[in-house]
Amino acid sequence: MQYSEKVQQDTAREKVLITGASGYLGSFLFEYFSRTIGKSYGTWITNPVNSNNTFKLNLLNPDEVSGLIQRLAPIIIIHTAGLTDVDGCERNPRSAFESNVQTTKNVVEAAKSIGAKVVYISSEAVYKGAKKSPYSETDDTVPVNEYGRTKLMGEQIVKDSTVPYLITRVARIVGGSPAQPLSRFDQAIRALQQGSETQADSERIFTPTGNQHLAEVINWWIQNGNPSAVLNVAAHDAITYMEFLQRVASELQYLGKVTEKPLGTYFAPRPKYVTLDTRRLVAMGAPVTTVREVIDKTVGQIKKTYGN
Numbered sequence: 001m002q003y004s005e006k007v008q009q010d011t012a013r014e015k016v017l018i019t020g021a022s023g024y025l026g027s028f029l030f031e032y033f034s035r036t037i038g039k040s041y042g043t044w045i046t047n048p049v050n051s052n053n054t055f056k057l058n059l060l061n062p063d064e065v066s067g068l069i070q071r072l073a074p075i076i077i078i079h080t081a082g083l084t085d086v087d088g089c090e091r092n093p094r095s096a097f098e099s100n101v102q103t104t105k106n107v108v109e110a111a112k113s114i115g116a117k118v119v120y121i122s123s124e125a126v127y128k129g130a131k132k133s134p135y136s137e138t139d140d141t142v143p144v145n146e147y148g149r150t151k152l153m154g155e156q157i158v159k160d161s162t163v164p165y166l167i168t169r170v171a172r173i174v175g176g177s178p179a180q181p182l183s184r185f186d187q188a189i190r191a192l193q194q195g196s197e198t199q200a201d202s203e204r205i206f207t208p209t210g211n212q213h214l215a216e217v218i219n220w221w222i223q224n225g226n227p228s229a230v231l232n233v234a235a236h237d238a239i240t241y242m243e244f245l246q247r248v249a250s251e252l253q254y255l256g257k258v259t260e261k262p263l264g265t266y267f268a269p270r271p272k273y274v275t276l277d278t279r280r281l282v283a284m285g286a287p288v289t290t291v292r293e294v295i296d297k298t299v300g301q302i303k304k305t306y307g308n
Helices: 024-036 062-072 086-091 093-114 146-160 184-193 211-223 241-252 279-284 291-306
Strands: 015-019 039-044 054-056 076-079 117-123 165-170 197-200 229-233 257-260
Touching: 015 024, 015 062, 024 039, 024 076, 024 211, 062 093, 076 093, 086 093, 086 146, 093 117, 093 146, 117 146, 117 211, 146 165, 165 211, 184 197, 184 241, 184 257, 184 291, 197 241, 211 229, 211 291, 229 279, 241 257, 241 291
Parallel strands: 015 039, 015 076, 039 054, 076 117, 117 165, 165 229, 197 257
Antiparallel strands: none
């Protein structure tokens, strides 16, 4: 295949493969693990990544997936690729299934063939959102939209396999990212920087997942040889998304305005009461964080990416 010569001389002991390395989270994790692990590889499908260690890969083609993974022989595969547009998933369930379920099946089967571990990025959307206290990993999973349903199906594929795994249930992910085109979060930040308006919901309290914190939890799991687990990864306290953006903009002295977007105006239903119980992180000795720390790291990342 076209990438065989590119990887055949690689003998690094620790290797991580990140699917979706051109995306908002994947691009951040690719840079993070390129600094912290012996060798990091990434995949992309639409938006090329400027690195010799990334490869164009159709994750819906099991032969392509198996071929690349067998050649790279990673010890860890972090599966971030998928369709994260909640409204887009609701409008096109078939695309949601292919992107979030079928790709997961192909990745897991290829991982199994070489004995690799899998880190699967799941979502708070697997919970119903009717409970007015934080959801723990043992609570019932009753998704209210197509995105949540496909993420839960992906979880089940990982659990039913024999591969060692970490399933991270994350809230809305925040933080600066090198991804191009810009993520919705980065679009909001750029609008605020330019003195424009951006919308955010103020009805739903959430426990934000900082991209740096998520990377640190994954790295902790890898480095400590932890057993398979499902972990809520988020700050231990909560905030509304509207207030989060307002506080970030205030710290950066941006003059843009955050206005309210009611939950009822979204195409797909949203779980209204979803905060994540992170006591399992504490019990296992994993890195933990607070909203204040997530804001501080987000501000630092934005300054690095966009300046003031």
